[in-house]
Structure formats: C-alpha cells, structure tokens
Amino acid sequence: MKTVLVIEDDIGIQKQLKWSFPDYELVFAQDRASALTQLRRYEPDVVTLDLGLPPDPANASEGLACLSEILAIQPQCKVIVITGSTDNDHAIKSVSLGAYDYYQKPIDVEVLNIILARAFKLSQLEAENRALKASSISNNDIIGNSDAILRACRTVEKIAPTEITTLLLGDSGTGKEVFARSIHRQSPRVNKPFVAINCASIPENLLESELFGYEKGAFTGANKTTLGKIECANGGTLLLDEIGDMPLSLQAKMLRFLQERVIERVGGRQEIEVDVRVICATHRNLAEMVAAQSFREDLYYRISEITLAIPPLRQRGHDIIVIAKALLSKFNNEFGTQVQGFSDCAMQAMLQHAWPGNIRELQNKLKSAVILADSKLITAEDLGLKAVDALKTTTLRKVREQAETQAIRHAYTVANGNLSKTSDLLGITRPTLYALIDKYRLHDLRNTETEN
Numbered sequence: 001m002k003t004v005l006v007i008e009d010d011i012g013i014q015k016q017l018k019w020s021f022p023d024y025e026l027v028f029a030q031d032r033a034s035a036l037t038q039l040r041r042y043e044p045d046v047v048t049l050d051l052g053l054p055p056d057p058a059n060a061s062e063g064l065a066c067l068s069e070i071l072a073i074q075p076q077c078k079v080i081v082i083t084g085s086t087d088n089d090h091a092i093k094s095v096s097l098g099a100y101d102y103y104q105k106p107i108d109v110e111v112l113n114i115i116l117a118r119a120f121k122l123s124q125l126e127a128e129n130r131a132l133k134a135s136s137i138s139n140n141d142i143i144g145n146s147d148a149i150l151r152a153c154r155t156v157e158k159i160a161p162t163e164i165t166t167l168l169l170g171d172s173g174t175g176k177e178v179f180a181r182s183i184h185r186q187s188p189r190v191n192k193p194f195v196a197i198n199c200a201s202i203p204e205n206l207l208e209s210e211l212f213g214y215e216k217g218a219f220t221g222a223n224k225t226t227l228g229k230i231e232c233a234n235g236g237t238l239l240l241d242e243i244g245d246m247p248l249s250l251q252a253k254m255l256r257f258l259q260e261r262v263i264e265r266v267g268g269r270q271e272i273e274v275d276v277r278v279i280c281a282t283h284r285n286l287a288e289m290v291a292a293q294s295f296r297e298d299l300y301y302r303i304s305e306i307t308l309a310i311p312p313l314r315q316r317g318h319d320i321i322v323i324a325k326a327l328l329s330k331f332n333n334e335f336g337t338q339v340q341g342f343s344d345c346a347m348q349a350m351l352q353h354a355w356p357g358n359i360r361e362l363q364n365k366l367k368s369a370v371i372l373a374d375s376k377l378i379t380a381e382d383l384g385l386k387a388v389d390a391l392k393t394t395t396l397r398k399v400r401e402q403a404e405t406q407a408i409r410h411a412y413t414v415a416n417g418n419l420s421k422t423s424d425l426l427g428i429t430r431p432t433l434y435a436l437i438d439k440y441r442l443h444d445l446r447n448t449e450t451e452n
C-alpha cells in the first residue's frame with residue numbers, strides 16, 4: 001500500500017483524512033520535528049503539509065521551514081501544501097521552494113484524491129526515469145555499476161555537451177581512453193573524427209610532426225605535405241594521451257594551439273585555423289611535475305579546465321566481476337571457446353587481487369585463462385591468482401552488522417549523545433534502537449547518554 005505522510009496539527013482533520021483515503025496508508029505528524037522523524041521512518045513518496053504548524057499555527061513560517069527540510073532530506077518527495085488562508089502568497093512561496101502542488105482548505109476529499117493520485121503517478125514516472133538513466137549509463141562501453149563509476153559517468157554526461165578542455169587522471173589501464181571516447185560520443189561532435197595520440201609512445205623528434213603535420217620538403221624524407229593529428233581531428237575531438245610525457249620543447253607550441261586554435265605545420269609559414277575539442281589524459285601527477293618544472297604551469301591550467309579522476313579497478317568493488325563476465329563472453333566469441341563462468345574461488349580471488357594494471361591486467365589474465373581453462377569454469381589458478389578460501393568471505397549478516405553499528409554511532413554523534421534524537425535520525429523507534437544497542441553490544445552509548 002502506498003504511504004502518505006500527513007503533517008497536520010488538527011486532530012479532527014487527521015481523522016477525516018484517515019477515513020477518506022482507505023487506499024493509502026496514512027501516517028501522521030503534528031509538528032516539524034515529528035514530521036521529520038516520520039519522513040525518515042517511512043520515506044513516503046507523497047506528503048501533505050499544513051502550512052500552519054505549531055508553534056506558529058497562525059502563520060506559514062513553520063510550515064515553510066518544514067517544507068525546506070523535507071526536500072533537503074528527500075528531494076524527490078512530492079509535497080502537497082495545504083493552506084488555510086486564501087492568500088496566494090504562501091502557496092506561491094511553497095511552490096517556489098519546491099512543493100509539488102498546493103490546495104486550499106476546506107478539504108474536498110474528491111479533489112485531494114485526484115491530486116494525490118497525480119503526485120504518485122509523477123513520482124513513479126520519475127523513479128522509472130532515474131532507473132532508465134542508470135541503465136543507459138551502464139549501456140555504453142564503460143561497463144560497471146559501482147558508485148565510483150556511475151559518478152564518473154554522470155560527470156561525463158555533464159561535460160560532454162560543452163567545449164570545456166578536460167583532463168582525465170587515472171592509473172594505467174583504468175579506461176582513460178574509453179572515457180574520452182564516451183565524452184566524444186555524447187558530444188555534438190559525435191559524427192566528426194575522434195583522434196587519439198599517445199605522447200609517450202612517439203619519439204620526441206617525431207612527435208611535433210605527428211601532431212602538427214609537415215610541409216613537403218620540411219625535412220629529409222618529407223616527400224609530400226602531410227596533415228598532423230590535430231588537423232585530422234578538425235571538427236571532432238583530439239585525445240592527447242599521456243600528456244605528462246610531452247617534451248617541454250613542444251609544450252609551448254601546444255599551449256599556443258590551445259589558446260589560439262591555430263597551428264603551423266612543420267616547415268610551414270601559414271597559420272591554419274582548427275576547430276578541435278581537446279581531451280588530455282595522464283597517469284602522472286601533473287601538479288608535482290609543475291612544481292619540479294618539468295611541466296609548464298600555464299599549459300597545466302589550460303588543459304585542466306575540468307579534471308575527472310578515473311578510479312582504479314580495486315576501488316570498483318563488484319564491477320570487477322561484472323567486467324570479467326563481459327570480457328569472458330567477448331573472448332569466448334573471439335576464440336570460439338565455451339567457458340561458462342568462474343568458480344567461487346576464482347571470483348573471490350579476483351575481488352581480493354589489487355589489480356595494479358587495472359582493466360588491461362584483467363583483460364590479459366582472462367584472455368589466457370579462457371585459452372588455458374580445462375573445465376567449464378575458470379579457476380583462480382587459470383587466472384594466475386592465489387586461491388582464496390571462499391568460506392572466509394564476509395557474510396551478509398556481518399556486513400549488515402558493521403553497517404548498522406556504523407550508522408548508529410554516526411547518528412549518536414550527530415545527536416550529541418541523545419538516544420531519542422538518535423532513533424529519530426535513524427528513522428527507527430526508541431525500543432528498536434535499544435534492541436540494536438543490546439544486539440551489537442554498544443552499551444557505551446547507553447552509559448554516556450545525554451538528556452538534551
């Protein structure tokens with residue numbers, strides 16, 4: 001049954017509503033403090049809020065403050081404001097603060113029923129939309145659902161439509177190029193070229209002509225005018241991978257290109273305008289390099305208008321398994337093998353390995369494991385990893401115990417040692433809190449309880 005939190009200090013109206021809406025579970029609160037407690041406890045999608053709450057029932061100040069706090073705790077909540085006054089100002093103020101709708105007393109059950117149904121419908125649509133968005137994020141080639149990756153994907157969504165120069169930071173093999181492609185694919189430049197150049201893999205004396213191109217006769221062997229990577233990316237996106245390895249001698253020329261969007265080919269005298277979005281990536285600590293004067297400070301600030309840190313694989317939790325499964329099916333296709341999955345032991349070993357080489361290391365280990373596997377399931381040995389005793393894994397009960405203990409201690413600190421407030425913050429009753437304190441032997445909380 002759908003829950004509606006009714007914040008109303010008039011017991012008569014509370015009763016009227018209780019009998020009028022048998023299809024909903026109604027929970028009540030009569031002032032701001034109890035409203036917030038009920039909100040935490042029931043997490044309702046829809047709330048009705050009488051603006052005239054004690055201690056200031058004749059005005060809307062308490063109701064409006066309550067509205068702001070509700071939306072701060074649960075921003076997606078649909079709050080229907082109920083006002084006693086015929087003055088529209090309060091209603092307008094409420095909507096501008098984020099209320100979903102407003103309604104003037106006296107209460108007409110039929111009308112309020114329609115408003116409630118609409119609020120639930122919208123809330124449901126928004127929830128579906130959020131779920132869809134989350135799945136479309138994991139639909140691209142950045143595989144993974146961990147918080148760290150979803151956060152990074154959301155940043156990509158925001159920066160992709162802009163022209164901002166982005167610096168991708170992350171250890172080797174974390175997927176910096178994959179992220180750069182994702183920015184390009186979600187940008188208006190999607191139908192134009194994406195060109196990547198690895199500044200570390202090209203000898204210093206060739207890098208300039210690779211990037212800027214050269215005119216015929218510019219040097220021995222320059223038999224024809226050749227476009228550089230920057231010009232090839234015209235209209236699209238250029239990834240300067242391992243920018244930290246760009247020689248100092250070339251950094252000044254690069255800075256000029258980034259500032260003025262013009263280039264000169266090697267051996268040429270003509271300025272050529274280019275329209276290129278630039279993304280840079282490195283595993284190096286550029287700030288330290290700036291301090292050591294091995295990277296130009298002005299270039300550093302020019303390329304890092306926004307910085308996106310790609311988390312290492314070991315910080316992506318269960319994504320390791322998700323990516324491993326996706327890669328397994330890819331390699332099965334590639335090698336015509338029919339390996340079905342991983343033994344429990346292999347999964348434990350993968351979760352516990354530190355993956356210094358990140359996804360590239362995972363790819364390499366899997367590739368050889370798919371080829372070497374003797375059975376339908378890949379073992380830890382096939383992956384070249386140390387077998388871990390599957391029984392030593394943390395049980396769900398232990399995880400829950402740790403999480404609950406941590407949440408209780410946190411709330412207790414925020415509540416200044418007051419157990420009533422602690423239970424309110426946690427959205428549980430005081431007896432439930434006492435039971436948890438006993439269960440997890442947190443007796444120090446009871447011994448140091450404060451009164452206020």
Ligand SMILES: Nc1ncnc2c1ncn2[C@@H]1O[C@H](COP(=O)(O)OP(=O)(O)OP(=O)(O)O)[C@@H](O)[C@H]1O
Binds near residue numbers: 173359
């Ligand atoms: N989230 C992901 N899911 C699946 N495969 C991925 C993911 N991220 C990266 N990869 C794969 O991992 C490999 C390494 O990724 P990528 O080359 O983008 O890393 P990188 O950080 O640019 O590495 P380097 O710093 O060494 O250039 C690529 O083959 C890429 O396809």
